[in-house]
Amino acid sequence: MDLEAKKKVLRSFTYGLYVLTARDGEEMAAGTVNWVTQASFAPPLVALGVKRDSHLHALIERTGKLALMTLAQDQKAIAQDFFKPTVREGDRLNGHPFAPSPTFGLPLLTELPYWLEAEVRHLYPGGDHSLVLAEVVEAGVRYEARPLVMWDTGWFYGG
Numbered sequence: 001m002d003l004e005a006k007k008k009v010l011r012s013f014t015y016g017l018y019v020l021t022a023r024d025g026e027e028m029a030a031g032t033v034n035w036v037t038q039a040s041f042a043p044p045l046v047a048l049g050v051k052r053d054s055h056l057h058a059l060i061e062r063t064g065k066l067a068l069m070t071l072a073q074d075q076k077a078i079a080q081d082f083f084k085p086t087v088r089e090g091d092r093l094n095g096h097p098f099a100p101s102p103t104f105g106l107p108l109l110t111e112l113p114y115w116l117e118a119e120v121r122h123l124y125p126g127g128d129h130s131l132v133l134a135e136v137v138e139a140g141v142r143y144e145a146r147p148l149v150m151w152d153t154g155w156f157y158g159g
Contacts, residue, residue: 011156014149014150014151015034015035015036015149015150015151015157016034016036016070016071016147016148016149016150017032017033017034017070017071017079017147017148017149017150017153018032018033018034018036018068018069018070018071019031019032019033019068019069019071019078019079019082019109019112020032020033020048020050020056020066020067020068020069021056021066021067021068021069021093021098021106021107021108021109022056022059022060022063022065022066022067022106023059023063023065023104023105023106023107024059024062024063027059028059028086028088028093028107029054029055029056029058029059029086030056030082030086030093030094030107030109031051031054031056031082031083031086032071032079032080032082032083033048033049033050033068034150034157035048035049035129036048036049036068039133043135043136044135044136045121045133045134045135045136046068046116046118046133046134046136047131047132047133047134048068048131048132048134049126049129049130049131049132050129050130050132051128051129052125052126052128052129052130053128055085055086057130060120060123060132061123061130064119064120065104065106065117065118065119065120066106066117066118066120066132066134067101067104067106067107067108067115067116067117067118068115068116068118069108069109069112069114069115069116070112070113070114070115070145070147070148071112071147071148072112072113072145072146072147072148073145073146073147073148073149073152074148075111075112075148076148076153078096078109078111078112079148079153081094081095081096082094093107093109096109096110096111097109097110097111098110101115101117101138102117102138103117103137103138104117104137108140110142112142113141113142113143113144113145114139114140114141114142114145114147115139115140115142116136116138116139116140117136117137117138117139118134118135118136118137119134119135119137120132120133120134121133121134121135
């Protein structure tokens with residue numbers, strides 16, 4: 001296989017940018033993710049790739065619950081803040097305010113426009129990421145915004 005061609009093809013896929021969170025008691029994890037898609041209307045399912053050696057993966061695997069928030073087009077700096085390990089200071093994660101989600105009490109970043117809570121239905125270990133299939137149990141809109149997409153950031157995570 002032409003490795004350069006493979007990389008270019010996989011990087012040409014359209015990816016949004018999101019912040020994924022999980023919680024187990026007082027233990028919290030948050031990170032920027034981009035391999036996300038809707039997988040079913042009924043029931044409403046989302047599929048996402050989660051890095052297997054991450055704290056997020058460990059909490060999602062342990063609790064079976066996650067929250068996913070869509071970043072707005074002008075929130076590239078927030079996406080960057082969640083490339084590093086999660087630091088909680090009061091009601092802030094990596095410097096950004098959060099509130100508990102209504103169903104599971106997961107951290108929802110209050111600056112981000114769209115959010116959902118989901119319950120894991122299947123977790124399939126793959127290579128360096130697991131495929132998580134989760135059912136949406138609650139969702140909310142704080143405000144309308146155009147989503148941040150990978151292509152517009154100049155970043156690449158894929159290939």
